[in-house]
Amino acid sequence: MSLIYTSDKLSEISIAISESARDAGLLVLPGVEIVRSPDVELDGEEVDILAALHVAALVNAPFICVDAATFEADELREIPEYSDLPVEAERIVESAETRNGLLMSVAVSWVSDGLSYRWMAQADWIGPLLSNIEAAVQDSELEADAEYENSRIEYRETFQAAVAALVESRRFRGEQLSRRKLVAPSVLSEAGVRDAPEGFLNRQVLPEANRIVAMKAYEYEQAFRTRVLQMGSELRGHPDWQRVFTKARRTDIALKFLMEKAEGYRLPKLLAEEVSEAAAKPVNTAHVQARPE
Known part of the structure:
Protein backbone atom coordinates (compact mmCIF):
# COMPACT_ATOMS: atom_id res chain seq x y z
CA MET A 1 0.00 0.00 0.00
CA SER A 2 1.18 3.54 -0.74
CA LEU A 3 2.39 5.70 2.15
CA ILE A 4 0.16 8.69 2.94
CA TYR A 5 1.34 11.87 4.68
CA THR A 6 -0.70 14.50 6.47
CA SER A 7 0.84 17.89 7.20
CA ASP A 8 1.17 16.85 10.86
CA LYS A 9 3.01 13.69 9.81
CA LEU A 10 5.36 15.72 7.63
CA SER A 11 6.03 18.01 10.61
CA GLU A 12 6.94 15.01 12.74
CA ILE A 13 9.28 13.74 10.01
CA SER A 14 10.88 17.17 9.60
CA ILE A 15 11.52 17.48 13.31
CA ALA A 16 12.88 13.95 13.66
CA ILE A 17 15.14 13.96 10.59
CA SER A 18 18.18 15.38 12.40
CA GLU A 19 18.09 12.68 15.07
CA SER A 20 17.33 9.92 12.55
CA ALA A 21 20.17 11.14 10.32
CA ARG A 22 22.57 11.19 13.26
CA ASP A 23 21.57 7.62 14.16
CA ALA A 24 22.35 6.67 10.54
CA GLY A 25 25.75 8.37 10.72
CA LEU A 26 24.72 11.22 8.40
CA LEU A 27 25.50 14.93 8.63
CA VAL A 28 22.66 17.41 8.06
CA LEU A 29 23.79 20.74 6.58
CA PRO A 30 21.12 23.40 7.17
CA GLY A 31 20.81 26.21 4.63
CA VAL A 32 22.47 24.20 1.85
CA GLU A 33 20.57 23.47 -1.35
CA ILE A 34 21.43 21.01 -4.12
CA VAL A 35 20.27 22.83 -7.24
CA ARG A 36 20.80 20.10 -9.86
CA SER A 37 17.98 17.81 -10.88
CA PRO A 38 18.10 14.43 -9.12
CA ASP A 39 19.54 11.48 -10.96
CA VAL A 40 17.86 9.11 -8.51
CA GLU A 41 14.42 9.84 -7.06
CA LEU A 42 13.00 7.96 -4.08
CA ASP A 43 9.22 8.24 -4.08
CA GLY A 44 7.85 9.00 -0.62
CA GLU A 45 4.74 6.99 -1.46
CA GLU A 46 6.88 3.87 -1.80
CA VAL A 47 9.89 4.55 0.47
CA ASP A 48 9.70 5.91 4.02
CA ILE A 49 12.19 8.42 5.43
CA LEU A 50 14.16 5.86 7.44
CA ALA A 51 14.70 3.71 4.35
CA ALA A 52 15.78 6.81 2.41
CA LEU A 53 18.32 7.73 5.08
CA HIS A 54 19.55 4.14 5.02
CA VAL A 55 20.17 4.50 1.27
CA ALA A 56 22.07 7.75 1.89
CA ALA A 57 24.25 5.98 4.44
CA LEU A 58 24.84 3.02 2.12
CA VAL A 59 26.15 5.29 -0.66
CA ASN A 60 28.34 7.17 1.84
CA ALA A 61 26.67 10.54 1.38
CA PRO A 62 28.99 13.23 2.83
CA PHE A 63 25.95 15.22 3.98
CA ILE A 64 22.21 15.57 3.41
CA CYS A 65 20.04 18.64 2.82
CA VAL A 66 16.52 18.96 4.15
CA ASP A 67 13.86 21.20 2.62
CA ALA A 68 10.51 21.53 4.41
CA ALA A 69 8.14 23.63 2.27
CA THR A 70 5.08 25.35 3.73
CA PHE A 71 1.99 26.33 1.77
CA GLU A 72 1.06 29.96 1.19
CA ALA A 73 -1.79 30.81 -1.16
CA ASP A 74 -0.22 34.15 -2.10
CA GLU A 75 3.03 32.45 -3.07
CA LEU A 76 1.01 30.11 -5.26
CA ARG A 77 -0.50 33.13 -7.03
CA GLU A 78 3.01 34.45 -7.74
CA ILE A 79 3.75 31.43 -9.92
CA PRO A 80 3.15 32.52 -13.55
CA GLU A 81 0.75 29.70 -14.39
CA TYR A 82 -1.40 30.59 -11.37
CA SER A 83 -1.16 34.39 -11.60
CA ASP A 84 -4.27 34.99 -13.71
CA LEU A 85 -6.77 32.35 -12.70
CA PRO A 86 -10.40 32.17 -13.82
CA VAL A 87 -13.10 32.78 -11.21
CA GLU A 88 -13.71 29.17 -10.21
CA ALA A 89 -10.00 28.39 -9.92
CA GLU A 90 -9.45 31.50 -7.79
CA ARG A 91 -12.25 30.36 -5.48
CA ILE A 92 -10.38 27.09 -4.96
CA VAL A 93 -7.20 29.00 -4.08
CA GLU A 94 -9.14 31.23 -1.67
CA SER A 95 -10.62 28.19 0.07
CA ALA A 96 -7.09 26.78 0.41
CA GLU A 97 -5.95 29.83 2.40
CA THR A 98 -7.04 27.95 5.52
CA ARG A 99 -3.97 25.76 4.91
CA ASN A 100 -1.51 28.68 4.94
CA GLY A 101 1.52 27.79 7.03
CA LEU A 102 1.00 24.03 6.82
CA LEU A 103 3.77 21.80 5.54
CA MET A 104 3.05 20.66 2.01
CA SER A 105 6.27 18.71 1.37
CA VAL A 106 9.53 17.49 2.87
CA ALA A 107 12.51 16.68 0.67
CA VAL A 108 15.88 15.18 1.58
CA SER A 109 18.70 15.48 -0.97
CA TRP A 110 22.29 14.30 -1.14
CA VAL A 111 25.09 13.65 -3.61
CA SER A 112 27.45 10.69 -3.85
CA ASP A 113 29.87 9.49 -6.52
CA GLY A 114 28.64 12.08 -9.01
CA LEU A 115 24.97 11.21 -8.60
CA SER A 116 22.28 13.40 -7.07
CA TYR A 117 19.61 11.73 -4.93
CA ARG A 118 16.29 13.08 -3.66
CA TRP A 119 13.56 11.66 -1.44
CA MET A 120 10.32 13.63 -1.33
CA ALA A 121 7.01 13.23 0.44
CA GLN A 122 4.02 15.49 -0.17
CA ALA A 123 1.00 16.18 2.01
CA ASP A 124 -2.03 14.20 0.93
CA TRP A 125 -3.99 17.39 0.13
CA ILE A 126 -1.54 19.29 -2.10
CA GLY A 127 -1.86 17.03 -5.15
CA PRO A 128 -5.68 17.11 -5.20
CA LEU A 129 -5.62 20.88 -4.60
CA LEU A 130 -3.39 21.56 -7.61
CA SER A 131 -5.35 19.07 -9.68
CA ASN A 132 -8.61 20.82 -8.78
CA ILE A 133 -7.14 24.22 -9.68
CA GLU A 134 -5.85 22.97 -13.01
CA ALA A 135 -9.12 21.17 -13.69
CA ALA A 136 -10.98 24.44 -13.05
CA VAL A 137 -8.63 26.25 -15.44
CA GLN A 138 -9.20 23.59 -18.08
CA ASP A 139 -12.96 23.81 -17.61
CA SER A 140 -12.81 27.57 -18.03
CA GLU A 141 -10.83 27.25 -21.23
CA LEU A 142 -13.30 24.67 -22.55
CA GLU A 143 -16.24 26.90 -21.72
CA ALA A 144 -14.65 29.68 -23.78
CA ASP A 145 -14.42 27.38 -26.75
CA ALA A 146 -17.22 27.52 -29.28
CA GLU A 147 -16.99 23.75 -29.61
CA TYR A 148 -17.17 23.19 -25.87
CA GLU A 149 -19.66 20.33 -25.98
CA ASN A 150 -17.79 18.45 -28.68
CA SER A 151 -14.58 18.91 -26.75
CA ARG A 152 -16.13 17.44 -23.62
CA ILE A 153 -17.34 14.40 -25.53
CA GLU A 154 -13.91 13.88 -27.07
CA TYR A 155 -12.26 14.36 -23.68
CA ARG A 156 -14.53 11.78 -22.07
CA GLU A 157 -13.95 9.26 -24.84
CA THR A 158 -10.20 9.76 -24.73
CA PHE A 159 -10.19 9.52 -20.94
CA GLN A 160 -12.18 6.29 -20.94
CA ALA A 161 -10.12 4.77 -23.76
CA ALA A 162 -6.84 5.72 -22.09
CA VAL A 163 -7.88 4.36 -18.69
CA ALA A 164 -9.14 1.12 -20.26
CA ALA A 165 -5.93 0.68 -22.27
CA LEU A 166 -3.77 1.05 -19.17
CA VAL A 167 -5.88 -1.18 -16.94
CA GLU A 168 -6.03 -3.91 -19.60
CA SER A 169 -2.25 -3.86 -20.09
CA ARG A 170 -0.43 -6.57 -18.14
CA ARG A 171 2.78 -4.56 -18.50
CA PHE A 172 1.20 -1.49 -16.86
CA ARG A 173 -0.56 -3.25 -14.00
CA GLY A 174 2.47 -5.43 -13.33
CA GLU A 175 4.78 -2.44 -12.84
CA GLN A 176 5.58 -0.77 -9.54
CA LEU A 177 3.41 2.27 -8.87
CA SER A 178 6.34 4.67 -9.23
CA ARG A 179 7.24 3.28 -12.69
CA ARG A 180 3.77 3.18 -14.25
CA LYS A 181 4.10 6.81 -15.27
CA LEU A 182 7.12 5.84 -17.36
CA VAL A 183 5.49 2.95 -19.25
CA ALA A 184 2.06 4.58 -19.71
CA PRO A 185 2.88 6.53 -22.94
CA SER A 186 4.16 3.44 -24.77
CA VAL A 187 1.23 1.35 -23.54
CA LEU A 188 -1.23 3.94 -24.87
CA SER A 189 0.64 4.15 -28.17
CA GLU A 190 0.56 0.38 -28.60
CA ALA A 191 -3.17 0.38 -27.81
CA GLY A 192 -3.82 2.96 -30.52
CA VAL A 193 -4.96 5.69 -28.12
CA ARG A 194 -4.17 9.10 -29.57
CA ASP A 195 -1.41 11.14 -27.93
CA ALA A 196 -2.66 12.47 -24.60
CA PRO A 197 -1.19 15.71 -23.19
CA GLU A 198 1.21 15.06 -20.34
CA GLY A 199 -0.91 17.01 -17.85
CA PHE A 200 -4.06 15.14 -18.85
CA LEU A 201 -2.26 11.81 -18.55
CA ASN A 202 -0.62 12.54 -15.19
CA ARG A 203 -3.51 14.28 -13.45
CA GLN A 204 -6.56 12.56 -14.89
CA VAL A 205 -5.82 9.24 -16.57
CA LEU A 206 -3.08 7.78 -14.34
CA PRO A 207 -4.84 8.40 -10.99
CA GLU A 208 -7.98 6.66 -12.22
CA ALA A 209 -6.07 3.76 -13.81
CA ASN A 210 -3.96 3.35 -10.65
CA ARG A 211 -7.12 3.36 -8.51
CA ILE A 212 -8.71 0.57 -10.56
CA VAL A 213 -5.51 -1.50 -10.64
CA ALA A 214 -4.99 -1.09 -6.88
CA MET A 215 -8.58 -2.15 -6.16
CA LYS A 216 -8.32 -5.27 -8.35
CA ALA A 217 -4.88 -6.19 -6.97
CA TYR A 218 -6.26 -5.85 -3.43
CA GLU A 219 -9.11 -8.24 -4.29
CA TYR A 220 -6.60 -10.83 -5.52
CA GLU A 221 -4.40 -10.28 -2.47
CA GLN A 222 -7.27 -10.88 -0.06
CA ALA A 223 -8.42 -13.97 -1.97
CA PHE A 224 -4.89 -15.44 -2.04
CA ARG A 225 -4.32 -14.77 1.66
CA THR A 226 -7.11 -17.24 2.47
Missing part, protein backbone atom coordinates in the same frame (compact mmCIF):
# COMPACT_ATOMS: atom_id res chain seq x y z
CA ARG A 227 -5.33 -19.87 0.33
CA VAL A 228 -1.68 -19.47 1.33
CA LEU A 229 -1.19 -23.17 2.04
CA GLN A 230 -2.87 -24.18 -1.22
CA MET A 231 -0.77 -21.67 -3.15
CA GLY A 232 2.33 -22.94 -1.40
CA SER A 233 1.48 -26.50 -2.40
CA GLU A 234 1.15 -25.46 -6.05
CA LEU A 235 4.35 -23.41 -5.93
CA ARG A 236 6.25 -26.36 -4.44
CA GLY A 237 5.90 -28.21 -7.75
CA HIS A 238 6.93 -25.21 -9.87
CA PRO A 239 10.19 -26.08 -11.72
CA ASP A 240 11.61 -22.54 -11.47
CA TRP A 241 11.04 -22.45 -7.72
CA GLN A 242 12.61 -25.88 -7.27
CA ARG A 243 15.77 -24.80 -9.10
CA VAL A 244 16.64 -21.98 -6.66
CA PHE A 245 17.39 -22.19 -2.97
CA THR A 246 17.91 -18.69 -1.58
CA LYS A 247 14.98 -16.97 0.12
CA ALA A 248 15.26 -13.91 -2.12
CA ARG A 249 15.26 -15.89 -5.38
CA ARG A 250 12.40 -18.08 -4.23
CA THR A 251 10.40 -15.01 -3.22
CA ASP A 252 10.94 -13.53 -6.69
CA ILE A 253 9.70 -16.75 -8.31
CA ALA A 254 6.74 -16.81 -5.92
CA LEU A 255 5.85 -13.22 -6.82
CA LYS A 256 5.88 -14.03 -10.54
CA PHE A 257 3.83 -17.15 -9.83
CA LEU A 258 1.19 -15.16 -7.92
CA MET A 259 1.09 -12.36 -10.50
CA GLU A 260 0.48 -14.91 -13.24
CA LYS A 261 -2.48 -16.24 -11.29
CA ALA A 262 -3.65 -12.66 -10.66
CA GLU A 263 -3.81 -11.77 -14.36
CA GLY A 264 -0.57 -9.83 -14.11
CA TYR A 265 -1.59 -7.54 -11.26
CA ARG A 266 1.35 -6.63 -9.04
CA LEU A 267 0.95 -8.09 -5.55
CA PRO A 268 2.80 -7.33 -2.28
CA LYS A 269 6.18 -8.96 -1.83
CA LEU A 270 5.16 -9.92 1.71
CA LEU A 271 2.44 -12.19 0.32
CA ALA A 272 4.98 -13.82 -1.99
CA GLU A 273 7.27 -14.46 1.00
CA GLU A 274 4.41 -16.12 2.90
CA VAL A 275 3.52 -18.38 -0.01
CA SER A 276 7.19 -19.26 -0.61
CA GLU A 277 7.62 -20.13 3.08
CA ALA A 278 4.52 -22.33 2.90
CA ALA A 279 6.00 -24.10 -0.13
CA ALA A 280 9.29 -24.65 1.70
CA LYS A 281 7.67 -26.40 4.65
CA PRO A 282 8.05 -30.19 4.56
CA VAL A 283 4.92 -32.07 3.52
CA ASN A 284 3.30 -33.83 6.47
CA THR A 285 2.66 -37.44 5.42
CA ALA A 286 2.26 -38.89 8.91
CA HIS A 287 -1.48 -39.28 8.41
CA VAL A 288 -1.05 -41.36 5.21
CA GLN A 289 -1.39 -45.08 5.92
CA ALA A 290 -0.12 -47.88 3.71
CA ARG A 291 -2.83 -49.50 1.65
CA PRO A 292 -3.36 -53.24 2.27
CA GLU A 293 -2.10 -55.44 -0.54
Whole structure:
Protein backbone atom coordinates (compact mmCIF):
# COMPACT_ATOMS: atom_id res chain seq x y z
CA MET A 1 0.00 0.00 0.00
CA SER A 2 1.18 3.54 -0.74
CA LEU A 3 2.39 5.70 2.15
CA ILE A 4 0.16 8.69 2.94
CA TYR A 5 1.34 11.87 4.68
CA THR A 6 -0.70 14.50 6.47
CA SER A 7 0.84 17.89 7.20
CA ASP A 8 1.17 16.85 10.86
CA LYS A 9 3.01 13.69 9.81
CA LEU A 10 5.36 15.72 7.63
CA SER A 11 6.03 18.01 10.61
CA GLU A 12 6.94 15.01 12.74
CA ILE A 13 9.28 13.74 10.01
CA SER A 14 10.88 17.17 9.60
CA ILE A 15 11.52 17.48 13.31
CA ALA A 16 12.88 13.95 13.66
CA ILE A 17 15.14 13.96 10.59
CA SER A 18 18.18 15.38 12.40
CA GLU A 19 18.09 12.68 15.07
CA SER A 20 17.33 9.92 12.55
CA ALA A 21 20.17 11.14 10.32
CA ARG A 22 22.57 11.19 13.26
CA ASP A 23 21.57 7.62 14.16
CA ALA A 24 22.35 6.67 10.54
CA GLY A 25 25.75 8.37 10.72
CA LEU A 26 24.72 11.22 8.40
CA LEU A 27 25.50 14.93 8.63
CA VAL A 28 22.66 17.41 8.06
CA LEU A 29 23.79 20.74 6.58
CA PRO A 30 21.12 23.40 7.17
CA GLY A 31 20.81 26.21 4.63
CA VAL A 32 22.47 24.20 1.85
CA GLU A 33 20.57 23.47 -1.35
CA ILE A 34 21.43 21.01 -4.12
CA VAL A 35 20.27 22.83 -7.24
CA ARG A 36 20.80 20.10 -9.86
CA SER A 37 17.98 17.81 -10.88
CA PRO A 38 18.10 14.43 -9.12
CA ASP A 39 19.54 11.48 -10.96
CA VAL A 40 17.86 9.11 -8.51
CA GLU A 41 14.42 9.84 -7.06
CA LEU A 42 13.00 7.96 -4.08
CA ASP A 43 9.22 8.24 -4.08
CA GLY A 44 7.85 9.00 -0.62
CA GLU A 45 4.74 6.99 -1.46
CA GLU A 46 6.88 3.87 -1.80
CA VAL A 47 9.89 4.55 0.47
CA ASP A 48 9.70 5.91 4.02
CA ILE A 49 12.19 8.42 5.43
CA LEU A 50 14.16 5.86 7.44
CA ALA A 51 14.70 3.71 4.35
CA ALA A 52 15.78 6.81 2.41
CA LEU A 53 18.32 7.73 5.08
CA HIS A 54 19.55 4.14 5.02
CA VAL A 55 20.17 4.50 1.27
CA ALA A 56 22.07 7.75 1.89
CA ALA A 57 24.25 5.98 4.44
CA LEU A 58 24.84 3.02 2.12
CA VAL A 59 26.15 5.29 -0.66
CA ASN A 60 28.34 7.17 1.84
CA ALA A 61 26.67 10.54 1.38
CA PRO A 62 28.99 13.23 2.83
CA PHE A 63 25.95 15.22 3.98
CA ILE A 64 22.21 15.57 3.41
CA CYS A 65 20.04 18.64 2.82
CA VAL A 66 16.52 18.96 4.15
CA ASP A 67 13.86 21.20 2.62
CA ALA A 68 10.51 21.53 4.41
CA ALA A 69 8.14 23.63 2.27
CA THR A 70 5.08 25.35 3.73
CA PHE A 71 1.99 26.33 1.77
CA GLU A 72 1.06 29.96 1.19
CA ALA A 73 -1.79 30.81 -1.16
CA ASP A 74 -0.22 34.15 -2.10
CA GLU A 75 3.03 32.45 -3.07
CA LEU A 76 1.01 30.11 -5.26
CA ARG A 77 -0.50 33.13 -7.03
CA GLU A 78 3.01 34.45 -7.74
CA ILE A 79 3.75 31.43 -9.92
CA PRO A 80 3.15 32.52 -13.55
CA GLU A 81 0.75 29.70 -14.39
CA TYR A 82 -1.40 30.59 -11.37
CA SER A 83 -1.16 34.39 -11.60
CA ASP A 84 -4.27 34.99 -13.71
CA LEU A 85 -6.77 32.35 -12.70
CA PRO A 86 -10.40 32.17 -13.82
CA VAL A 87 -13.10 32.78 -11.21
CA GLU A 88 -13.71 29.17 -10.21
CA ALA A 89 -10.00 28.39 -9.92
CA GLU A 90 -9.45 31.50 -7.79
CA ARG A 91 -12.25 30.36 -5.48
CA ILE A 92 -10.38 27.09 -4.96
CA VAL A 93 -7.20 29.00 -4.08
CA GLU A 94 -9.14 31.23 -1.67
CA SER A 95 -10.62 28.19 0.07
CA ALA A 96 -7.09 26.78 0.41
CA GLU A 97 -5.95 29.83 2.40
CA THR A 98 -7.04 27.95 5.52
CA ARG A 99 -3.97 25.76 4.91
CA ASN A 100 -1.51 28.68 4.94
CA GLY A 101 1.52 27.79 7.03
CA LEU A 102 1.00 24.03 6.82
CA LEU A 103 3.77 21.80 5.54
CA MET A 104 3.05 20.66 2.01
CA SER A 105 6.27 18.71 1.37
CA VAL A 106 9.53 17.49 2.87
CA ALA A 107 12.51 16.68 0.67
CA VAL A 108 15.88 15.18 1.58
CA SER A 109 18.70 15.48 -0.97
CA TRP A 110 22.29 14.30 -1.14
CA VAL A 111 25.09 13.65 -3.61
CA SER A 112 27.45 10.69 -3.85
CA ASP A 113 29.87 9.49 -6.52
CA GLY A 114 28.64 12.08 -9.01
CA LEU A 115 24.97 11.21 -8.60
CA SER A 116 22.28 13.40 -7.07
CA TYR A 117 19.61 11.73 -4.93
CA ARG A 118 16.29 13.08 -3.66
CA TRP A 119 13.56 11.66 -1.44
CA MET A 120 10.32 13.63 -1.33
CA ALA A 121 7.01 13.23 0.44
CA GLN A 122 4.02 15.49 -0.17
CA ALA A 123 1.00 16.18 2.01
CA ASP A 124 -2.03 14.20 0.93
CA TRP A 125 -3.99 17.39 0.13
CA ILE A 126 -1.54 19.29 -2.10
CA GLY A 127 -1.86 17.03 -5.15
CA PRO A 128 -5.68 17.11 -5.20
CA LEU A 129 -5.62 20.88 -4.60
CA LEU A 130 -3.39 21.56 -7.61
CA SER A 131 -5.35 19.07 -9.68
CA ASN A 132 -8.61 20.82 -8.78
CA ILE A 133 -7.14 24.22 -9.68
CA GLU A 134 -5.85 22.97 -13.01
CA ALA A 135 -9.12 21.17 -13.69
CA ALA A 136 -10.98 24.44 -13.05
CA VAL A 137 -8.63 26.25 -15.44
CA GLN A 138 -9.20 23.59 -18.08
CA ASP A 139 -12.96 23.81 -17.61
CA SER A 140 -12.81 27.57 -18.03
CA GLU A 141 -10.83 27.25 -21.23
CA LEU A 142 -13.30 24.67 -22.55
CA GLU A 143 -16.24 26.90 -21.72
CA ALA A 144 -14.65 29.68 -23.78
CA ASP A 145 -14.42 27.38 -26.75
CA ALA A 146 -17.22 27.52 -29.28
CA GLU A 147 -16.99 23.75 -29.61
CA TYR A 148 -17.17 23.19 -25.87
CA GLU A 149 -19.66 20.33 -25.98
CA ASN A 150 -17.79 18.45 -28.68
CA SER A 151 -14.58 18.91 -26.75
CA ARG A 152 -16.13 17.44 -23.62
CA ILE A 153 -17.34 14.40 -25.53
CA GLU A 154 -13.91 13.88 -27.07
CA TYR A 155 -12.26 14.36 -23.68
CA ARG A 156 -14.53 11.78 -22.07
CA GLU A 157 -13.95 9.26 -24.84
CA THR A 158 -10.20 9.76 -24.73
CA PHE A 159 -10.19 9.52 -20.94
CA GLN A 160 -12.18 6.29 -20.94
CA ALA A 161 -10.12 4.77 -23.76
CA ALA A 162 -6.84 5.72 -22.09
CA VAL A 163 -7.88 4.36 -18.69
CA ALA A 164 -9.14 1.12 -20.26
CA ALA A 165 -5.93 0.68 -22.27
CA LEU A 166 -3.77 1.05 -19.17
CA VAL A 167 -5.88 -1.18 -16.94
CA GLU A 168 -6.03 -3.91 -19.60
CA SER A 169 -2.25 -3.86 -20.09
CA ARG A 170 -0.43 -6.57 -18.14
CA ARG A 171 2.78 -4.56 -18.50
CA PHE A 172 1.20 -1.49 -16.86
CA ARG A 173 -0.56 -3.25 -14.00
CA GLY A 174 2.47 -5.43 -13.33
CA GLU A 175 4.78 -2.44 -12.84
CA GLN A 176 5.58 -0.77 -9.54
CA LEU A 177 3.41 2.27 -8.87
CA SER A 178 6.34 4.67 -9.23
CA ARG A 179 7.24 3.28 -12.69
CA ARG A 180 3.77 3.18 -14.25
CA LYS A 181 4.10 6.81 -15.27
CA LEU A 182 7.12 5.84 -17.36
CA VAL A 183 5.49 2.95 -19.25
CA ALA A 184 2.06 4.58 -19.71
CA PRO A 185 2.88 6.53 -22.94
CA SER A 186 4.16 3.44 -24.77
CA VAL A 187 1.23 1.35 -23.54
CA LEU A 188 -1.23 3.94 -24.87
CA SER A 189 0.64 4.15 -28.17
CA GLU A 190 0.56 0.38 -28.60
CA ALA A 191 -3.17 0.38 -27.81
CA GLY A 192 -3.82 2.96 -30.52
CA VAL A 193 -4.96 5.69 -28.12
CA ARG A 194 -4.17 9.10 -29.57
CA ASP A 195 -1.41 11.14 -27.93
CA ALA A 196 -2.66 12.47 -24.60
CA PRO A 197 -1.19 15.71 -23.19
CA GLU A 198 1.21 15.06 -20.34
CA GLY A 199 -0.91 17.01 -17.85
CA PHE A 200 -4.06 15.14 -18.85
CA LEU A 201 -2.26 11.81 -18.55
CA ASN A 202 -0.62 12.54 -15.19
CA ARG A 203 -3.51 14.28 -13.45
CA GLN A 204 -6.56 12.56 -14.89
CA VAL A 205 -5.82 9.24 -16.57
CA LEU A 206 -3.08 7.78 -14.34
CA PRO A 207 -4.84 8.40 -10.99
CA GLU A 208 -7.98 6.66 -12.22
CA ALA A 209 -6.07 3.76 -13.81
CA ASN A 210 -3.96 3.35 -10.65
CA ARG A 211 -7.12 3.36 -8.51
CA ILE A 212 -8.71 0.57 -10.56
CA VAL A 213 -5.51 -1.50 -10.64
CA ALA A 214 -4.99 -1.09 -6.88
CA MET A 215 -8.58 -2.15 -6.16
CA LYS A 216 -8.32 -5.27 -8.35
CA ALA A 217 -4.88 -6.19 -6.97
CA TYR A 218 -6.26 -5.85 -3.43
CA GLU A 219 -9.11 -8.24 -4.29
CA TYR A 220 -6.60 -10.83 -5.52
CA GLU A 221 -4.40 -10.28 -2.47
CA GLN A 222 -7.27 -10.88 -0.06
CA ALA A 223 -8.42 -13.97 -1.97
CA PHE A 224 -4.89 -15.44 -2.04
CA ARG A 225 -4.32 -14.77 1.66
CA THR A 226 -7.11 -17.24 2.47
CA ARG A 227 -5.33 -19.87 0.33
CA VAL A 228 -1.68 -19.47 1.33
CA LEU A 229 -1.19 -23.17 2.04
CA GLN A 230 -2.87 -24.18 -1.22
CA MET A 231 -0.77 -21.67 -3.15
CA GLY A 232 2.33 -22.94 -1.40
CA SER A 233 1.48 -26.50 -2.40
CA GLU A 234 1.15 -25.46 -6.05
CA LEU A 235 4.35 -23.41 -5.93
CA ARG A 236 6.25 -26.36 -4.44
CA GLY A 237 5.90 -28.21 -7.75
CA HIS A 238 6.93 -25.21 -9.87
CA PRO A 239 10.19 -26.08 -11.72
CA ASP A 240 11.61 -22.54 -11.47
CA TRP A 241 11.04 -22.45 -7.72
CA GLN A 242 12.61 -25.88 -7.27
CA ARG A 243 15.77 -24.80 -9.10
CA VAL A 244 16.64 -21.98 -6.66
CA PHE A 245 17.39 -22.19 -2.97
CA THR A 246 17.91 -18.69 -1.58
CA LYS A 247 14.98 -16.97 0.12
CA ALA A 248 15.26 -13.91 -2.12
CA ARG A 249 15.26 -15.89 -5.38
CA ARG A 250 12.40 -18.08 -4.23
CA THR A 251 10.40 -15.01 -3.22
CA ASP A 252 10.94 -13.53 -6.69
CA ILE A 253 9.70 -16.75 -8.31
CA ALA A 254 6.74 -16.81 -5.92
CA LEU A 255 5.85 -13.22 -6.82
CA LYS A 256 5.88 -14.03 -10.54
CA PHE A 257 3.83 -17.15 -9.83
CA LEU A 258 1.19 -15.16 -7.92
CA MET A 259 1.09 -12.36 -10.50
CA GLU A 260 0.48 -14.91 -13.24
CA LYS A 261 -2.48 -16.24 -11.29
CA ALA A 262 -3.65 -12.66 -10.66
CA GLU A 263 -3.81 -11.77 -14.36
CA GLY A 264 -0.57 -9.83 -14.11
CA TYR A 265 -1.59 -7.54 -11.26
CA ARG A 266 1.35 -6.63 -9.04
CA LEU A 267 0.95 -8.09 -5.55
CA PRO A 268 2.80 -7.33 -2.28
CA LYS A 269 6.18 -8.96 -1.83
CA LEU A 270 5.16 -9.92 1.71
CA LEU A 271 2.44 -12.19 0.32
CA ALA A 272 4.98 -13.82 -1.99
CA GLU A 273 7.27 -14.46 1.00
CA GLU A 274 4.41 -16.12 2.90
CA VAL A 275 3.52 -18.38 -0.01
CA SER A 276 7.19 -19.26 -0.61
CA GLU A 277 7.62 -20.13 3.08
CA ALA A 278 4.52 -22.33 2.90
CA ALA A 279 6.00 -24.10 -0.13
CA ALA A 280 9.29 -24.65 1.70
CA LYS A 281 7.67 -26.40 4.65
CA PRO A 282 8.05 -30.19 4.56
CA VAL A 283 4.92 -32.07 3.52
CA ASN A 284 3.30 -33.83 6.47
CA THR A 285 2.66 -37.44 5.42
CA ALA A 286 2.26 -38.89 8.91
CA HIS A 287 -1.48 -39.28 8.41
CA VAL A 288 -1.05 -41.36 5.21
CA GLN A 289 -1.39 -45.08 5.92
CA ALA A 290 -0.12 -47.88 3.71
CA ARG A 291 -2.83 -49.50 1.65
CA PRO A 292 -3.36 -53.24 2.27
CA GLU A 293 -2.10 -55.44 -0.54
